[in-house]
Amino acid sequence: NAGVTQTPKFRVLKTGQSMTLLCAQDMNHEYMYWYRQDPGMGLRLIHYSVGEGTTAKGEVPDGYNVSRLKKQNFLLGLESAAPSQTSVYFCASSYYGASSYNSPLHFGNGTRLTVT
Amino acid sequence: AQSVTQLDSQVPVFEEAPVELRCNYSSSVSVYLFWYVQYPNQGLQLLLKYLSGSTLVESINGFEAEFNKSQTSFHLRKPSVHISDTAEYFCAVSSNTGNQFYFGTGTSLTVIP
Numbered sequence: 001n002a003g004v005t006q007t008p009k010f011r012v013l014k015t016g017q018s019m020t021l022l023c024a025q026d027m028n029h030e031y032m033y034w035y036r037q038d039p040g041m042g043l044r045l046i047h048y049s050v051g052e053g054t055t056a057k058g059e060v061p062d063g064y065n066v067s068r069l070k071k072q073n074f075l076l077g078l079e080s081a082a083p084s085q086t087s088v089y090f091c092a093s094s095y096y097g098a099s100s101y102n103s104p105l106h107f108g109n110g111t112r113l114t115v116t
Numbered sequence: 117a118q119s120v121t122q123l124d125s126q127v128p129v130f131e132e133a134p135v136e137l138r139c140n141y142s143s144s145v146s147v148y149l150f151w152y153v154q155y156p157n158q159g160l161q162l163l164l165k166y167l168s169g170s171t172l173v174e175s176i177n178g179f180e181a182e183f184n185k186s187q188t189s190f191h192l193r194k195p196s197v198h199i200s201d202t203a204e205y206f207c208a209v210s211s212n213t214g215n216q217f218y219f220g221t222g223t224s225l226t227v228i229p
Contacts, residue, residue: 004159033217040125042206042221043160050215058216090159098210098217102167104150105208105217107159 002026006091006108013081013115021076021111023091031097032074033058033105034066036087043090049074050097081115088112118143120207122220129197130228137192137223139207147211149190151181154204154222163205166190202227 004025013019023032030051035043045058049068063085065077074093078085089111096103123138141147148167152160164175171183181192190207207220 031215035219040221042122043219045216048215056215092160098148098215099212102165104162104165105152105160107152107161109157109159 004091004093004106004108006089006111008111009109010112011114013078013113015082015115017081018077018079019081019113020078021089021091021113023074023076023093023108024072025074025091025093025106026072027093027095027106028071029093029095029106030071031094031103032068033092033094034064034074034076035090035092036060037090037110038087046076046089081113083115086113086115117216118147118209118211118214118218120209120218120220122205122207122223124223125221126224126226128226128228131199132196134195135193135197135201135225137205137207137225139190139192139220141188141190141207141209141218143188143209143211147209149181149183150208150210150217151175151179151190151192152206152208154206156203160206163192197225197227199227199229201225 033048034046047066052071091108092105094103121140129135151163153163166183174180210217
């Protein structure tokens, strides 16, 4: 099983450029999440989705947009990249979400983004 | 919102020695607790989880964690570490009243030969 697949794995952007990160899961999970990981700060939630066609803001949503047009895909967009968005981005999914007693997260391998 | 505190950012330990990675959370509601492990250049993988029942939870590779409700802690332990345990470890919490998982800042475990 592929699980959670993120593309691309690496990307370098110049300030002001835009890009979209793609996350795909083949586990029929309802919930999907985008996190960023920065040294000393752990994982911070950017946006999440509780089902196809839904999105919600997390802890650090500014500068990012998301879309969940298909259940298996969750896209993260940067409209105008800034150096502060240099980070490693992780997508994750779970079947029932955080409020379920037995629904841990499944993670992709990450996208390393550098904004110069 | 809940918060998770991992008290040690880096833990060096000699091979075959015991280790404890500390995790405290703040919540007054029923919580679900998780430990994830991240090997270099990889995503996070679930190590173990506490949902309910026995306060001691074990994983398949020798780690265990104990849920202590009075101290709001979920410390991770292993009696004898291996070189292959070198990784970043994250404690996480969720609850039956929210949509989010909350992560600690991580503990980097380095096993020294």
